[in-house]
Amino acid sequence: MRTSASGKKFPQPAVYALDGLIPVIDPSSFVHPSAVLIGDVIIGPDCYIGPGACLRGDFGRLSIGKGSNIQDNCVIHTDPGWDTLIEENGHIGHSAVLHCCFVRRNALVGIGAVVMDRAEVGEAAIVGAKSFVKADFKVPPRSLVMGSPARVVRELSDADIQRKTQGTLEYQHLTLRCHASMEAVEALKALEADRPRLPPFQHIGKD
Numbered sequence: 001m002r003t004s005a006s007g008k009k010f011p012q013p014a015v016y017a018l019d020g021l022i023p024v025i026d027p028s029s030f031v032h033p034s035a036v037l038i039g040d041v042i043i044g045p046d047c048y049i050g051p052g053a054c055l056r057g058d059f060g061r062l063s064i065g066k067g068s069n070i071q072d073n074c075v076i077h078t079d080p081g082w083d084t085l086i087e088e089n090g091h092i093g094h095s096a097v098l099h100c101c102f103v104r105r106n107a108l109v110g111i112g113a114v115v116m117d118r119a120e121v122g123e124a125a126i127v128g129a130k131s132f133v134k135a136d137f138k139v140p141p142r143s144l145v146m147g148s149p150a151r152v153v154r155e156l157s158d159a160d161i162q163r164k165t166q167g168t169l170e171y172q173h174l175t176l177r178c179h180a181s182m183e184a185v186e187a188l189k190a191l192e193a194d195r196p197r198l199p200p201f202q203h204i205g206k207d
């Protein structure tokens with residue numbers, strides 16, 4: 001159990017050293033305590049790593065760039081001698097599986113998608129939910145791919161990329177909210193009168 005800067009009590013994530021390599025977590029990032037990080041895992045600044053995410057750096061290095069989010073139940077792994085790299089502002093949707101691949105700057109991998117060995121998701125590209133990106137496939141920058149196997153459907157517009165960027169900002173904001181107020185508590189036994197709503201999204205100062 002650790003106490004955050006805001007005085008909230010919060011369990012540590014499950015972090016394991018392997019062969020002398022200890023996962024690195026930039027202190028500005030938030031890693032949920034039910035995430036598992038093993039070995040050669042490097043999490044840069046301002047990242048969000050969600051509940052149940054498994055980052056298993058036991059065969060090669062896993063690097064998560066500044067401002068990225070790895071949502072609940074994602075699995076990230078690689079083959080021996082290879083890295084899995086997510087560059088700055090990567091957005092990895094719930095339950096996606098990234099295996100031995102590259103996700104370039106500001107790209108999004110949709111919910112439940114699988115990105116296979118040596119594949120590359122180009123800068124500001126989007127992989128549709130539930131897609132299968134086959135080994136060695138290169139998703140062109142600023143393109144939408146979807147399907148199984150994933151194929152290029154269209155080029156992304158500026159509005160598409162703006163929507164993606166907004167979603168990533170919301171996760172960067174969530175990192176700040178988690179640091180500020182997430183706390184291990186006991187559930188209430190009954191609904192309060194006038195239960196408040198979560199605050200609306202506000203951009204609070206990260207670029």
Ligand SMILES: CC(C)(COP(=O)(O)OP(=O)(O)OC[C@H]1O[C@@H](n2cnc3c(N)ncnc32)[C@H](O)[C@@H]1OP(=O)(O)O)[C@@H](O)C(=O)NCCC(=O)NCCS
Nearest residue numbers: 092093094109110111126127128129130131144146147167
């Ligand atoms: C692909 C995506 C970006 C939608 O793109 P779009 O161009 O707006 O597509 P539309 O919703 O207008 O759908 C166009 C067609 O593609 C189909 N389609 C949409 N998403 C699809 C997907 N992931 N896989 C296969 N087909 C899909 C639609 O059914 C529709 O088919 P139709 O023309 O036969 O009716 C969106 O569906 C998606 O998968 N986003 C990923 C979001 C995500 O996972 N975020 C992470 C969590 S925050």
